[in-house]
Amino acid sequence: MWVFEEVLPNGEKLTDVINKTNENVKYLPGIKLGRNVVADPDLENAVKEANMLVFVTPHQFMDGICKKLSGEITGEVEAISLVKGMEVKKEGPCMISSLISKQLGINCCVLMGANIANQIAMEKFSEATVGYRESREIAETWVQLFSTPYFMVTAVHDVEGVELCGTLKNVVAIAAGFVDGLGNNTKAAIMRIGLREMRALSKLMFPSVKDSTFFESCGVADVITTCLQGRNRRVAEAFAQSGGKIKDL
Ligand SMILES: NC(=O)C1=CN([C@@H]2O[C@H](COP(=O)(O)OP(=O)(O)OC[C@H]3O[C@@H](n4cnc5c(N)ncnc54)[C@H](O)[C@@H]3O)[C@@H](O)[C@H]2O)C=CC1
Ligand SMILES: O=C(CO)COP(=O)(O)O
Incomplete structure (x- = not known):
């Protein structure tokens, strides 16, 4: 998992603390992340050999992130965006899934829903919607990956x-x-x-x-x-x- 590196008030790096404590003490305190989650401050390294990419950063950083990743993504890669926002350019608005698709040359689904983050982290029941453009099969793969007994995901053919x-x-x-x-x-x-x-x-x-x-x-x-x-x-x-x-x- 790529994490934007920050130095905490005690001088420690956020990624070091996440990897030591299994907890994002700044943005999701009190919640243990899965043991398999490794925080990596190096964006290019974090995506190396990945074939399913999940984007979930504030929208204003997405253009820069995609520019950095341009040319780094090879092979059969699928993406999904959880980013709730759009890029407004001089030419008009650009949806984040389109930004990802255009800049990285890959298909991109979206996942949105009534999802206050810390309530999901506490495993309180909620739902979400996957939007897809073409392949129902890919959308169902995302549904399977995100679904848990407390997180019910449905796919609809309407990415925009x-x-x-x-x-x-x-x-x-x-x-x-x-x-x-x-x-x-x-x-x-x-x-x-x-x-x-x-x-x-x-x-x-x-x-x-x-x-x-x-x-x-x-x-x-x-x-x-x-x-x-x-x-x-x-x-x-x-x-x-x-x-x-x-x-x-
Ligand atoms: N928080 C929520 O309940 C939900 C958030 N979302 C969406 O997920 C995305 C992220 O939301 P939040 O985690 O709440 O963000 P936030 O607005 O609380 O911002 C904090 C996040 O931004 C990252 N960040 C800070 N500076 C950065 C930089 N220069 N470059 C890249 N990343 C940087 C931090 O590492 C941290 O992960 C947003 O697009 C939001 O719409 C979606 C559903 C629920
Ligand atoms: O998207 C969210 C809940 O679904 C979070 O909304 P806020 O960013 O307004 O907290």
Whole structure:
């Protein structure tokens, strides 16, 4: 597993601590990672000989990561993106799965859903949706790899729809944070109108996007969990309460 290297306040490197304690003490404290997980700060080395690549970094780093990996990926390699966001370029928006596919020359599925990270780590039941472009067989392989008794994964033939759900629900969550304090009728209205606008914008960008995708975990369920508990909701609530600047919050 590639880990962006950081030096912790005690002077130790994050990857050394993960490999020593089997725990990401900075980003997921209190959760033991599988014994087979080895943190590697060297990106090229981490992907060497891999044939299934899982991308799960904040979206703003993806362009740089793909540029670094360009030319390093050889053979039959499949990718999946868990990144909820898009790259907005001068020419227009670019989905992260397309960025990966174009820059690395490989097929890329996506996995999105109502998935607050630490709750999954604590093995509380949740669901997720795999979106795929062409091969159902590859999508089912990802479903098998991610599924556990407490993590139920379903595949849908709508990569753009699934990825846009994971991306656009963040905007709805910010609106939900702004109206915090007005009561649950208002919050429910924001979620419903937000979901409808997510569908309208997604279909405008990609007419192939399916209505049914918005009823999967990546759609309505992620809107609900993020509007109730996500960090985007929290930052918007703090903004409304304090009147401070978003970048300071
Ligand atoms: N946290 C959550 O509950 C969920 C997150 N996601 C998605 O997963 C992705 C990662 O989310 P979080 O781990 O919550 O990220 P985060 O926003 O909390 O950022 C922390 C992560 O960024 C990495 N990082 C920091 N500086 C970096 C750099 N210069 N280059 C590369 N990586 C760097 C850190 O190593 C750490 O893994 C996002 O795209 C998010 O939308 C998806 C579902 C749930
Ligand atoms: O995507 C998430 C839950 O599904 C996490 O949302 P936040 O990034 O708003 O915490």
